[in-house]
Amino acid sequence: MSAGPSPDGRYVRVPAASRRDRPVPGREALLLGALAFGLMMLAIQLWLLTVALELYLAGDGERVWGLAVGSGCVFVGGLIAVWLLSRRPRIGA
Amino acid sequence: MTEARERAAARPHDRDERWRSDFPYDWEADASVSRRDLLRLAVITSGALFAGTLLLSLLGRRDDRRRGSPRAIPGAAALPAGEALYFKYPGEDDQAVLLNIEGTGFVAYSQKCTHLSCSVYYRAEKGELICPCHDGKFDPRTGEPTAGPPQRRLPRITLEQRGGELFAIEEAP
Incomplete structure (x- = not known):
């Protein structure tokens, strides 16, 4: 199915995700789990940022580095998760 | 009676047509929003939050916030x-x-x-x-x-x- 207007020209036809783009069986739950966990980690990072700002404004800026390390670990974890999930496993392997 | 039935049968179709004119997109477009894209967006947001925390950390090390002279x-x-x-x-x-x-x-x-x-x-x-x-x-x-x-x-x-x-x-x- 190609992108562009439908034959009658009344609505936009967007190509549906092809079979190849859909996760293989069993991967869908993994993706959902990673997404839920990732959103939780984002909330923690936001909290770390507010604590860092609070410390900085209170003049305790030298203690912020520990929070930056924690936030960086979450970010690196996210990158690794995206890399792992973007690998397409061989079906039947 | 037959005409009334025909009108009633035609009504859902009319509703469908009205819906199409209000929202002129294909249903299948929904399938193109993937969880992978959302996960990537979450990682980009995570990077931005990390950058903010890192910036505060660097400012905290560099910036001497004491000020004034006797x-x-x-x-x-x-x-x-x-x-x-x-x-x-x-x-x-x-x-x-x-x-x-x-x-x-x-x-x-x-x-x-x-x-x-x-x-x-x-x-x-x-x-x-x-x-x-x-x-x-x-x-x-x-x-x-x-x-x-x-x-x-x-x-x-x-x-x-x-x-x-x-x-x-x-x-x-």
Whole structure:
């Protein structure tokens, strides 16, 4: 199915995700789990940022580095998760 | 009767047509929003939050937030115990308050409330520093917040006696 207007020209036809783009069986739950966990980690990072700002404004800026390390670990974890999930496993392997 | 049935049968189709004109997109477009894309977006957001925290960390290491140079506080020597004197420090536009507390001696703070920067003043009869904007209260001995929305202590001004005069040395958060 190609992108562009439908034959009658009344609505936009967007190509549906092809079979190849859909996760293989069993991967869908993994993706959902990673997404839920990732959103939780984002909330923690936001909290770390507010604590860092609070410390900085209170003049305790030298203690912020520990929070930056924690936030960086979450970010690196996210990158690794995206890399792992973007690998397409061989079906039947 | 037959005509009425035909009209009734035609109605859902009409509704469908109206819906199409209000929302002229294909249903299948929904399938193109993938969880992978959302996960990537979450990772980008995570990177932005990390960058913010890292920036604060670097600023905290580099930035020395102490400011001001030694300056005499006029009229400080004559300040009776339990009273306050308002003066300008470290800059000409910065308000500060000097307190002579019984049993503690002289202490000075910036008058800028750590909540939203309103001016804090000393209420002698209750012995507390208050911010009238949101009823924030600070302990005059330490500058720590005791009530209201402020979460951080008032910036403290270091004092020193030099030849019978009281000097403000520097302001530190």
